[in-house]
Amino acid sequence: MSLMVSLNEILGQQEAVSRLQQAMETQRQAHAYLFFGPDGVGKETTALAMAQLLFCRDPQEDGTRGRYGCGxxxxxxxxxxxxxxxxARLGVEEGKTRIVVDQVRELTRFLALTPLESPLKVAIVSDAALMNQAAANALLKTLEEPPADTLLILVTAHPGMLLPTIRSRCQKLRFGLIAEPELKQLLMQQTELTEEMLTTALAVSRGSLSRGLEYADGKVAKLWETFQKQLGGLSLRRMGDLLDCAAFWANRERFPTALSFLKTWFNQRIRDNLSVTPGLSKQAQASWLELAWWMENLLHKSAEFNLNRTLVLEGIMIRIARLQDQTSREKAR
Ligand SMILES: [Zn+2]
Incomplete structure (x- = not known):
């Protein structure tokens, strides 16, 4: 996937994007912007897309989504x-925890030069609130006397940590959490999650794409692996394991994941048992279907009546264990 996203492709930040497009169209953009809002909602991406439109030699126009760089x-x-x-892009350097004054001085020198290829120079400061005192003071000087033909974009999730004098010299643009339909679309574009896992990822993301991607990347895959292993091993002969497993997934944070995993697991199971294992008796097949139906019902009820999470999972797992014991006896025959 391309790293660059054009302004017309940014999802979930329509208001901020159209304000920028309008400003650029009338060439009345500010010298300095402060893009603020939660992590992972597109501030940095939008800053780059803005630079793209300003630099582009053949800007495009999209009827509903405005002007954007051609790419x-x-x-x-x-x-x-x-x-x-x-x-120029500036942020906390690897191995450091703050943006230091030398970095800002370098930025100031960059901004003082005449643009080489574009009508103006653009500088993006990521995690701007992580400037140390000296760096912040140096940046303030640049903001007080902005060089001609420059655009400075400060990006932060913590605007309150910036010097008030820095804040007041920037045009502020708020980026909100991404609404669910747009977030879903973004996650679908950028991950391989199944429909059921997507539901969990959306719940965990709480409006932030980066949180969703992080979750999709490692956590879901790892948890899912654990879950499959545990459920595949359930047997009435190992009640201790079964109870541990139910308790593990009944945890408040894990429970929603467990429910969506259960649905996925059952879908696979039933598909496997009905098609991949032709030797299975009609009765065993019927039992799996019945269990799936019963579970669906129970989960419905647990959402409605706020049933005890541990008991719900124990009930489901005992039935799964019983059926797996039966199935393996049947296969052994
Ligand atoms: Zn272009």
């Missing part, structure tokens, strides 16, 4: 390759 001209290509000479 194909030499300027857009350089931006994508991170070699555009009129863009």
């Amino acid at each position: 194909q001209c030499s300027a857009c290509i350089k931006l994508e390759a991170q070699t555009h000479p009129d863009l």
Whole structure:
């Protein structure tokens, strides 16, 4: 997937994006912006897309989504390759915890130069609230006397931690949490999650794409592996394991995941038992279907009546264990 996202492709931040587009169209954009809002909702992406539109040699127009960079001209290509000479990006360097004054001084020198290829120079400061005192003071000087033809974009999830004098010299633009339909679309574009896992990822993301991606990346996959292993091993002969397993998944945070996993697991199970295991008796097949139906019902009720989570899971797992014991006896015959 391409790193660059054009302004017309940014999802869930329509208000911020159209305000920027309007400002650029009338060439009345501010010298300095402060993009603030929760992590992982598109602030940084929007800052880059804004630079793209400003640098682009062949800006495009989308009827409903406004103007955006073409993504194909030499300027857009350089931006994508991170070699555009009129863009500077600054953030906490690896191994450090703060943005230091030398970095800001370098930025000031960059902004003082005449743009090489574009009408203006753009600088993006990520995690701007992590500037140390000296760095913040140095940046304030630049904000007080902004060089001509420059655009400075500060990005932060913690605007309250910036010097008030810095805040007041920036045009502030709020980025909100991403609404569920847009977030779902983004997760579907960028992950391989199944429909059921997507539901969990959405719940965990709480409006932040980066949280959703993080979850999709490692946690879901790992938890799912654990879950499959545990459920596949359930047997009435190992009641201790079964009870441990139910208790583990009954945890308040894990429970919603457990429910969506259960649905996925049953779907696979039933598919496997009905098609992949042709030797299975009609009765065993019917029992699996019945159990799936029973579970669906129970989960419905547990959502409605707030049943005890541990008891719900124990009930389901005991039935699964019994059926698995039967199934393996049947297969052994
Ligand atoms: Zn272009």
